Amino acid sequence: MENRVLICTEDPELYLLLNHILSVEGFPSQLADGDADVESCLQKGGLLAVIFDGVAWHGDIVALCSLSKQAGLAVGALIAGDMRTMHLQMIKAGLDDGIMRPLDPERLLAFLRHARRASGDPSAFGEVPPSASPTHISVSSELQHVTISGRRLALTSIEGRILETLVRHRNRTCSRDDLLTAVWREPHDVGARTVDVHIARLRKALSACHDVRIKTVYGEGYALVSTRKGEELCVAARR
Template sequence: MKPLVLICSQDAEFYLFFSHVLEVDGFATELAGGVEDAIQQATEREPQAVVLDCQPASATGPGICARLKGELLTDALPVIALIASGAEHQQLDLLKAGIDESFLRPFAPAKLLAYLGAKLGTKPLNSNGGGDGGSLTCGELEMRLGSHRVHCNGQQLHLGPLEFNLLRHLMENPGKVCSRDELVGAAWPDNIHVGARTVDVHISRIRKALSPHNVIRTIRSAGYALEEQEI
């Protein structure tokens, strides 16, 4: 069974990025939103580690850590804080709450993986950052699932985790008209709620990355489809 890491965040992009990093390296992940959700999941799911998303506008990180350490009554559960720029002031509160480790962002994800490996006694599956995981192709568009990379006409595209998931769903269903609600379900975690129109913003980012190749078709009042012809 894969070791479970609970990721506490209200940022879908944060969760999707770090869940991918962890899952490629052999971990399973679950998302928790607020303090109560984190405590409930930590109690019911019994994760092997907890990762806290510490943002400047939110002070829930130290609170979650304090509750985990105080209510679960165990020092065996490592709690790691990933501190965003501008939230450095939370470090003292995190230390008082009993945080096990903290990383100031940006940082190399390999540091988090190395820490978890040392604490949990796990062996990284893809310590070189590679990994296969299969691939998808549509014309000259290629997506490598394991390494989370996309190439178009041989050129690597730079996509965020939400754009990657949206494009993946479209590539898995070439020619099919995918509704905005369907795309929300494919790209966002279940317990993060976004408006269907948010999809439009992320589709426009994918189109910008693919420019000048306009392979995503808009079907008015219906959604989007990926053209099946060669790019």
């Protein structure tokens, strides 16, 4: 089972926001909205990390931090400036990172990337040792097959058009508007959320290949980049 991030909050709006941020970056999440729910999820396993909503949680968050750390998980919490005493108690109970609100998404993602590296899965973060040959990408003429360093992947037509657009903008940020205009015949009828959904699906398809990843540039868009340090992508013509 793919390791999930357990989001512990009683605020549905916060959960939806965090779930969106994490899903776009390839982190599947799960909601827990009470102490018993958290304990049940910890017992079932399959988790990478636990994120507590320290501002609005009404249960025993200190005890839950301790249980999460005993389960071998990375433990983070969203906190406010007036939570000094509680923050110290959570640190003593095993809290790894207190993330101040208002939330900086990149800070949260950095915490989870570190957790994934610590879990022994470095491939998603550009830490795959470089090989002797550069990363080559070729896209089929029907836009539904892509070959990356010899590995062939099947895509939907929309995923193929998105990937082709990212390939053409390789190593540079491609805005949502760029993708809407390039991929959809009637871009004004398609919302930005639709773009994010297809990006998430494309990320999942590309997860089989460790040579490239789709990077989110917050406030700007997406970029297709090589996971090999210092290497830019080499793109072949359509086949």
